[in-house]
Amino acid sequence: MDIEEAVKIIQGNNDFVLTTHLNPDGDALGSLMGLGLALLKSGKKVSMVLPYPVLASYQFLPGCQHVLQPSDVLGRFDVGIILDCTEMARAGEKAQDVIENTRCLVNVDHHISNQYFGDLNVVDPQAAATGEIVCSLLVRAGITITPDIATNLYVALVTDTGSFQHQNTTAKCLRTAAYLLDCGAKHNLIHQCLYEQKSLDSLRLLSRCLESLALNKSGAIAWMTISQDVLLDSGAVFDDSDGMIDYTKSLKGVEVGILFKEVSPGEIKVSFRSKNYLDVNQLAACFGGGGHERAAGCTVQGRIKNVEALVIEKTEELLAASCGGPKR
Ligand SMILES: [Mn+2]
8 A cells, every 4th residue: 555655646746636436425425525625725726526416415524515526627637536436437437537637546445346546556455444544644644634624534434334333443443533533523413414314204215125124044144125116105215225234234143134226127236244254345246346345235237036036146155155154
C-alpha cells in the first residue's frame, strides 16, 4: 500500500477530482466528502463528482452541497481520486470518463477484490472501511480534521462495520473512531440520522421481507427475498432494504445469510453475509460479483426462483468444501 506516495500527491497538487462507486453507501459517501472537504479546507481546488444525487438518507452528511454531476465538470484534472471502488466500471460510465481524464489516478480502497487499476493504488484489505484509510492519509498529510470531516469519516466506519459489530471491527478501526470523536464527530446525532429515521413503508417492507425467510436443510443458510410485487405492495423503495440482510445472520446456527432483490424483472441483486468462516467474496465471484470475505454481492439474470435455487446450490457446495467447519 503506497500511502506515503499518496500523501506526496495530495501535498504536491492543487487540482483534484474525486468520485466513488454507483449506489454509494455510507463508506463511499463519507470517504468522498470527508476527503473532499479536507482538500477544500487546505485550499485546494476540488470537484466531488457523482452521477446521481446523494440519497435522501445521507443528505445529513456535511459537504453534500458540493457534489457535482459529471456533466458539470469540464477539462482535465491533475489528480483523480476514486474511493471504495473495486474496479473503474463501478464508478459508472460518466464519472469514469471524468476520472480517467486526469494526469494521475489514485485508487483508494479496502476491498480484497480490488483490481489495482490506478496509477497509484492505496488498497488495504485490512482496513474496516475506506474512510479509515482516508483518515490515515489526512493525518499523515498534516491536514486538520474538522468536525464536518470527522462526521463523514465516522459514518464511513459505522456503516461498513455494521455499527462496529462485524468481524472487520479491529482495534485500529476503533482507535480511528475514537480519534474521529475527539475531532468532533457527533455519535448520537449520526446514529439517529442513520438508524432512527425510517419510514413506515420501510418497516412494512421489513415485515414482508421477514415473512419470506427460508432455511436450507442443515440450517446453515438463511435467505430472504424481495420481489417487485412485494416492494410495490409495501410502498417502500429498494434503498429501504439496507441492513435487512443482517436478520438472516442473526439466526442461531446460520453461517451464511442471503438477500435476493428483484431490482427489475429478470435481474436479481444478491447480497451475502457470513458469520465465521465462509468466504462470500469467493461465492459472489462465482456469479461475477465480489466484495469482502464476510460481505459481498452480485447480480444474476433470471427468474427469481431459478436464481435462488442456483445460488443456494452453489452456497451449499462452497460450505461443504470449507470442510463444514469454522477455521477459527
Ligand atoms: Mn467500503
